[in-house]
Amino acid sequence: MASSVPPLLDLDITGIAHGGTFIARHEGRVVFVSDAIPGERVRARITDGAKSSFWRAETVEVLDASPHRRPHVWPEADMSHDPEERAGGADLGHIDLDHQRTLKRQVLTEALDKFAGPGLEAPVVSPVDDTDGTGWRTRVSLHVDADGIVGPYAARSHRVIPVASHPLARPLVAAEALSLRNAKPGRIDLVESSDGEVHVLRRPERGKRPAPRVIVERVGNRSFRVDADGFWQVHQNAASALDGAVRGALEGRIDPDAVHFDLYGGVGLLSSSLAAAGATDIVTVESSARATAHARENLADVDATAVTARVDRYLASLPDGTRAGTIVLDPPRAGAGRAVVEGVHALSPDAVVYVACDPVALARDLGTFRGLGWDVQSLEAFDLFPHSHHLETIAVLSR
Incomplete structure (x- = not known):
């Protein structure tokens, strides 16, 4: 840390940043502060002052508390511990649950405004249960x-x-x-x-x-085989919530004679949503051979083909003139990226249902879609990760 960086600063917190830290400024420089809340004044310890453009800091004392501050939901992550001794993984656990969702909506709003272009309103972030946000991690x-x-x-x-x-x-x-x-x-x-x-x-x-080790997960009356260390939603209600939301988004959008795609399809959860919505010819694409093998088993009773491939390479390999009905797109946290969005666009689908776990990556991809002539018809957001900064968003696009 540069010698000119003060070890402690008293800072006014003005906003929340993507990633679960909070925004303050010191002599014109942005400071990203953990364990704070917009509207508070805190005393913070600088942990990274090497960059000229911004610093990072940890709250060590709250000088003027927000009315939304509460004792941390995880005692081992509470302010009473030195920042180096606070357990990680619940970065919003010091904020009341309703306000957490307000802040998550604010992050989504700012991402959409910055990267997706004007005119999109972020939805309210909805819970998927009626608890206090504890006891959900499977x-x-x-x-x-x-x-x-x-x-x-x-x-x-x-x-x-x-x-x-x-x-x-x-x-x-x-x-x-x-x-x-x-x-x-x-x-x-x-x-x-x-x-x-x-x-x-x-x-x-x-x-x-x-x-x-292979385990079985259930959504409604359907079973899914999945590696215990493979990808599956973490919240106990998340898979059911996403299945229901995607089915709702697909309603009235399925051409029974078209080929439909589930990109980044994992073990087949959203392919089953496509099938339940009336799709009769489904291609699910996933880079993990283990997940694809499970998808073949899990979707054996529907008209689905499971392909092991990187999505960008798969799309690039399709013959010119290939057309799609509806495409479900559920990329990892980094988003789909321009090459995949352009590959989806080239298939001229009737609609795209985009399931996103990162608001900035989603906003960037929506900006690319909109630049290609697509309209965002609807947005839904779900709090699948209470007491952390993460949220899930579903966007429906059409032309």
């Missing part, structure tokens, strides 16, 4: 350090923090996590499947990884 990753300490990492660190609670985890996952003893250094994943069993997956720092 998947928890912990770490074991060289001294055998088991816990989460501290925020923005690889320092393992010992904890006595896991309030965001499902109760059985939390109990299993607190019972872990005598583990070798490495990572431990705990996964609760739909049958209520908690699977403990140990990943030592060195050595051969064991063969994947």
Whole structure:
């Protein structure tokens, strides 16, 4: 850190940034501050002052508290601990739940305004249950350090923090996590499947990884086989919420004679939504061979073809003149990107349903779509990650 950077600053918090930090300014320089709330005045410790354009800081004392501040939902992440000793993974847990959703909508609004072009209104961020935002994580990753300490990492660190609670985890996952003893250094994943069993997956720092364990998840009356360490939604209600939202978005948009695509299709969750909406010829594309193999099993009773390929390369390989009915697009956090958006556009689909876990990546891709002549017909947002900065958004586009 440069010698001219003061170790502590008193800062007025003016907004929230994408990624769960908060915005202040010091002598014209932006400072990104953790554990604050817009409207507060805080005392913050500078942790990264190397850049001339912005600094990073951690709140060590609240001088003028927001009415939306509450005791942290995770005691081990509370302000009473030194910032280096605060458990990470619940970066909005010090804010009342309704205001968290207001702030998430603000982040989405600013991303849309900056990257997607004018005229788009961010939707209200809706809950998917009526709880206090705890007890929802079916998947928890912990770490074991060289001294055998088991816990989460501290925020923005690889320092393992010992904890006595896991309030965001499902109760059985939390109990299993607190019972872990005598583990070798490495990572431990705990996964609760739909049958209520908690699977403990140990990943030592060195050595051969064991063969994947297959579990079964359920959405409505449909079962999905998935690797326990593969991708599945973390919130216990998330898969059902997204299935219902995508089905609703697809209503009236399915041409039964067309080919429909589920891009970044995973193990077939949203392909099943397409089938339920009336699609009879579905191609699901996913780069993971394990996930694609599961998709073939999971979709055996519908007219679906599972392809293992990178989405951008798959789209580029299609013959000129290939046309699509409706395309469901569910990319990873980095978004689809220009090449994929242009590849989707080249298929001249009737509609695109875009499922996004990152508001900035979504906004960038929507900007590309709009530049190609697409209109955003609707936007929905869901709080699938209470007490963290993440949210899920579904956009429906047509021409």
